[in-house]
Amino acid sequence: MCRSLTLSLLFACVPVLAQGSKIIATGGASSIEGAAGGGLVPWAVINGYGSSAQWSITGYASQVGVDDFTLRSQGIGLSYDNRYEVSFGQQDLDLDTLGGELSQQIIGLKYKVAGELLYSTMPQLSVGVQLKKQLDFAIPSAIGAQQPSGTDWYLAATKLWFNAIAGRNILFNATVRATKGVQTGLLGFGTASNNQYQYLGEFSAVIFLNPQWALGAEFRQKPNELAYAREDHWRDVFVAWFSNKHLSVVAGHVDLGSIATFSNQRGYYLAVESSWAF
Amino acid sequence: MGILIRALVLMSLLGCSQTPEPKDWLYQQLGAQPGIDQLTTGLLRKIEQDPQIVGHFQDTDIARFKRLLSEHLCQLSGGPCRYSGASMQEAHTGFQISQADFDQLVAHLMAVMNEQNIAVAAQNRLLALLAPMYKDVVYR
Numbered sequence: 001m002c003r004s005l006t007l008s009l010l011f012a013c014v015p016v017l018a019q020g021s022k023i024i025a026t027g028g029a030s031s032i033e034g035a036a037g038g039g040l041v042p043w044a045v046i047n048g049y050g051s052s053a054q055w056s057i058t059g060y061a062s063q064v065g066v067d068d069f070t071l072r073s074q075g076i077g078l079s080y081d082n083r084y085e086v087s088f089g090q091q092d093l094d095l096d097t098l099g100g101e102l103s104q105q106i107i108g109l110k111y112k113v114a115g116e117l118l119y120s121t122m123p124q125l126s127v128g129v130q131l132k133k134q135l136d137f138a139i140p141s142a143i144g145a146q147q148p149s150g151t152d153w154y155l156a157a158t159k160l161w162f163n164a165i166a167g168r169n170i171l172f173n174a175t176v177r178a179t180k181g182v183q184t185g186l187l188g189f190g191t192a193s194n195n196q197y198q199y200l201g202e203f204s205a206v207i208f209l210n211p212q213w214a215l216g217a218e219f220r221q222k223p224n225e226l227a228y229a230r231e232d233h234w235r236d237v238f239v240a241w242f243s244n245k246h247l248s249v250v251a252g253h254v255d256l257g258s259i260a261t262f263s264n265q266r267g268y269y270l271a272v273e274s275s276w277a278f
Numbered sequence: 279m280g281i282l283i284r285a286l287v288l289m290s291l292l293g294c295s296q297t298p299e300p301k302d303w304l305y306q307q308l309g310a311q312p313g314i315d316q317l318t319t320g321l322l323r324k325i326e327q328d329p330q331i332v333g334h335f336q337d338t339d340i341a342r343f344k345r346l347l348s349e350h351l352c353q354l355s356g357g358p359c360r361y362s363g364a365s366m367q368e369a370h371t372g373f374q375i376s377q378a379d380f381d382q383l384v385a386h387l388m389a390v391m392n393e394q395n396i397a398v399a400a401q402n403r404l405l406a407l408l409a410p411m412y413k414d415v416v417y418r
Binding site for chain 2: 021022023024051052053054082116118119120121161162163166167168169209210211
């Protein structure tokens, strides 16, 4: 977190080199798996501020701190033409109470299929894939996970409505994900009882107080296939601040339910990202 | 959830009890004709300084453009004007306006509205009216 944070702040301090054409906040934030979205949910938006025929690069770092675990995520994203997105991320889950760490690397790809977040009647639609590799498979294997790597697929629909509630703009996102991941893959993929893809719904609702400040809530449905430990749906509420097209900060409260037999995992979410277009 | 539903019901009831909003609410919020004239002047100044999109205006009669834009904003916002120009689609065909160009213009409009201290709700109302024009303007 600190390393990426320093890097992000460094970027934020150098003079303005380039600024993409997309409207502020329309690149969303970087979700914990690296795709542009909210905090826990990937959206149909493309990261950064590159509009048509423009490139954008985004660096992010986030931290989730709940009672018995800390999840640190960091990575970079690249996008072109407000249509193609690729991201490289790493997640480290500190087992604060148990001791130890579980990590996974994620390569994400996203392609905008149709629609424009702000301008079309239909929502913006994107398809995405996340190639995940668990790096410490001993523990996941011992508790019943089948594979150290897995591929998530998702279809996301996101739309912003201007002047929707009390003169404010609102955004809704709905994502369907196919995954075999246990706790997003941090505890491996597939279980002894079920090695099939699970189809899960993930939702976000956001209200923009003004173009720079937003309040949001998310729900991420989770599978519950591990005999050893229950897995719960995830929820969060957040406030997002888009300082300018180069720096944004998201802070929130998360409820991750039960993780590896530790129940009621609640705590904070904090994310910072920096973006540059060229 | 129960609280949320009750709050929404309450908000809708309050909404009903208010006197109906005047037809020219947005026009007044934008500062009526002087405000709209300032808006178009400010927007043209931004365009002038933007190397990405200024090229689209090189053969444009700026005085006429300004008058038509002003008329259009006045009519859209419920003011006492009649837009006398061509349809958005006709006016933009052949200009090869890209999504990035459209985004730039929207960002300039947002900046000018901020500079003129137009309320967020009024800004959003105007953007809601302009956003659907995207399909008639871009890549024509």
